[in-house]
Amino acid sequence: MDSEITDFYKNKTIFLTGASGFLGRLVIEKLLRVTEVKRIYILIRPKRGVEIQQRIDTFMSSFLFSEVSKSNPNYKDRLSPIAGDCALPDLGLSVANRKLLTEEVQVMFHSAATVSFEEPLSTAVHINVRGTRLLVQLAKQMPRLEAFVYVSTAFSNCVIEKIGERFYPEILTCTADQMMSLNEQLSSDLINKMAPALLEKFPNTYTFTKALAEQVVQTEGRDLPACVFRPCMIMPTFKDPIKGWIDNFYGPISVIYGSGFGVLRVMIFNKEAKGNVVPADYCVNLTLASAWHSAKQAADRKVKMIESPEPTVYNYVPTEQNPIKWGKFMEFLDSRKHLYALNQMVWYPFLLVTSNMKIFELLIAVYHNFPAFLIDTWLRLRGQQPRMKKIYSKIHRGIRNITPFGITDWTFEMNNFERLMRCMSPQDQKLFGFDLRVLDWSEYFNSSLYGFRVFLAKENVTEESLRSGKKRFDRLLILNYLVHFVALSIPAGMVWCLLHLLNIV
Template sequence: MSSDIQDYYRNKTVFVTGGTGFMGIVLIEKLLRATEVKRIYMMVRPKAGKSIEERLTNFCQNVLFEKMRNTGVTLTDRVHVILGDCQAPKLGISVEDRKALIAEVNVVFHLAATVRFDEPLQKALNINVRATLELLELAKEMRNLEAFVHVSSAFANCVVHSIDEKYYVNKLGIGAVQMCELADSLSNETTNKLATVFCAEYKNTYTFTKSLAEEAVLTVGRALPISIFRPAIVVPTYKEPVTGWAGNFYGPTAALYASARGVLRVMQMRTEHRAHLVPADSCASLMLAIGWETARSDQRQRLNLAPPIYNYTNDDENPLLWKQYVKTITDFGPIMPIAQMIWFPFMITVGEKWLYDILTFFYHTIPGYIIDFLLTLKGKRKRMTKLYRSIHKLTGATEYFIVTEFTFTMDNTKSLWDSLSTIDKEIFNFDMRSINWREYLEFSLAGMRLYLAKEGPETVARAQKMYRRFKILHQLLRALLIGLFAFLVWIVASKLFL
């Protein structure tokens, strides 16, 4: 049997923004491994004193490409970097590179974005909105463009709690072009202050600007062969090309690592709520399928219909609740601990903010000051109180999304899945119903050890020994504190009643 998706991407030229990011790397690896794509143009900016050529070399050395490297494939034969910057006018792309893109590109995947919730409004506008507008205008000049996939977020429209595959631009109060024009007429400082007005209902600059970018696609990009992909919380890979690959310290993976180290002990969450997690490799497969579907569906453009949206979240037929997530991680924690732990790893989850604040004071703040005091006595740099301030700042920014129950429809995504051939379903599997969540979470824990903690199988025995010792110390300390508390209560009661 032939693969329709593979046939489509054969000899195609693809332009990817955000290709060096977590999801971008997985997408490019899948393109190179599963299709015979002719060329991938990847927009990259210099970073940390490294040129774009040096960044390409580092990119190709990523563990995700190991299987391909072992086959003798030279990645740079098909991956070409071009200098660009989402914060620069016209994306910072040179005249010559623009000419190449205009003449050659068939498919665009726009993943570039700032995902920081606390980004200043001006910077978030430049990266998430203005860059999207610039790319849409560039796409209009591309002579051979067949598909444009804009990557948004399932939570971009968090002003509503039941989110369908449709636009919610009426909630914004302003359009993307108008917002950028307003920012141009003001100073950066004034624009950043406006966040309290424009982003109030959206809770942060990230969701507000991602929603604005969707409005840009609807209005400015409507005439293009374009679609929007809305993934939920993107987490480590499930099966491809390696299990449990985690490319960064964001989201649940960061919390998992901090908890495994014995640093993060209290989290605010509603454990009965749905955990809207989507594996990165499933996202890559779906993006490629969306590109194929967008290219072959010309009816929308003929009828001037709104660009389709594909939500991608936890499925009703195979749900994952946060309590299942926590229980599975707790079950596997003793089997795969990390040797970098500083105390016995445990997790307390609470739904109420007032209780969370009390518990973090006793389990985070006080231990943080004690550890820093001991570090000072040893002549070492204090770090725990600063770390806990960062953790609490992050949890404060995500509080709304943790305690609010969101529901999503995925009619377009499921229809796309149903339209695939048997061979395409095997090669480009994005069916959330097929995920064994317990197996996936075990892979994620092992991946966290290997890719974030940088600990291989050789450290497991030592880590398990440390785990048992810290568990005994933890139980002794808890018994001591309970005994001390009981003694204090007895002293107070004896003074009052005896």
């Protein structure tokens, strides 16, 4: 059976924001490898001293594009950069480029965003909210537009625990219009000082501004063939195009990275809460499939002369039929840590997990701060600059940033995800598969650890390298037992001596 989705993208002109990001590059790769798109325009920020084409060549030379380069050496010819920036007025587009996009684009993917949890509110509003409005307005000027996909996050409404596939304007302290108006009228310093009151229960500026951006799509994108894709924490690819590909340290990836090197030893998680993680390649497939389905639904409404409803929302998290809890997530990682042990690890990799903040702080003092103090003291005695305290301060700040997402047990509605699956042909379900109901989590985490070693730690998986890593792993395991034995023996000996002096023993 033919693929309806690949037929849909044949000879299409695409416009993509966030092209240099993790998901953006994977979307580009998939389109170039399995479809016959005519052209992909990508919005890319000019950088001082670096030509736009040079930036394109740099990220297109990544190992990620090795598969498509084998089948089509001229794959770059279908990619065209457009100078612009979501943080600038009118997206920083020239008159000529705006005219080009409005005349040619048929499918738009908006995934550009500042994803930093510590981004000042004024900056996050400029990029995530105003940038989205400008792109919606641009989309409305495109007479040939067939689909508009806004990539949001499953945590855009994280202040409630049961999240449906709908918009939640009622949870916001102000509307998107009001927030953008405040951002234009008041100074950045004042807006940032007002952030705690404006965010209210939102844990950071990222989730708050993504919720505001969704409201923009809801209210101003109603007449567009639009949908909103809400993925949870995106992990490495499973198999497509490369096993375990990853290039960032967001969310759980930072936990795997820090633990794998033996630096991160304490983490706060609710082991019984659902782990909201998904493979990156599955997210790409759902992104592309949702554009196809939006276009199909819009065409049907046009034939039947039905008024456009609100944009469809796709929540994307592990399903109730095949969940993964944080406790199981940790078990998978712990049981496989020896398979891809790093030659660069500084200590035996172990991770103590608790959901109690007081216990967490105690463990931090014992397993992070005290060793950091000893190492920094040793460095000072050698005349070197101490650095461990600074490193752990950064680690602890990162842990606190992701804590709300590791201890809250959300429930997500996923009816639209299932409807989309049912609309896809068997061929499309194979080529653009994203069914988490049948994902083998054990195999997936094995793939993720492989990718962590190869793409983040930059260590090969040759027999020699793996054997060397395993030897280091075994040596550090013995040393870890020895240190724990000594650390426990000293206070035990002191207690025994005290009891002996008191003639209790």
